[in-house]
Amino acid sequence: MPKYIIERTVPGAGRLGPQELQEIARTSNAVVDGLDSPYTWHQSFAAGDKIYCVHTAVSADVVREHARCGGFPADSVTEIGSEFGPWSA
Template identity: 35%
Template sequence: MPRYVIERNVPGIGSSNHEELCGAASESNKVLAEMKAERKNIQWEHSYATDDKTFCVYLAENEELIHEHAKRSGFPVERIFEVKTIIDPVTGEG
């Protein structure tokens, strides 16, 4: 299944407290469960929060499912990038 990185503008996300982050994650999980029940293949792996952005990593059958999740959960989407390959320290070992 393709992997995507989603850039989201979320002002102040980097200074959010645990309860706020928990609420956002719970909302995302709720929508993902609904989509799974509808046999839509989408999975959230994790997210990175900076001062005013998040970069979320998802597995999904297609980019349209990313947009659907964003619309249903109320999370913004600035850009979506399909991951073509993963490069890590092991890559340099030949």
């Protein structure tokens, strides 16, 4: 399945506290459990006024459905072409 990076504009995202992040996670997990399609949320990063998420799904449309059902913005949904890191050197 393709892996996607989702960019979400959330004012003050980088300053969200543990309880707020926990609630977002609970909502996301509940939506994932209710989807009629395979879906994996890998991780998210809150920085500045953005949240960047990495998810695996059968299509970008399913990623957008997850966002809609969870009440999350999805400003951009981009399929990851390749992954690399220090282990790639």
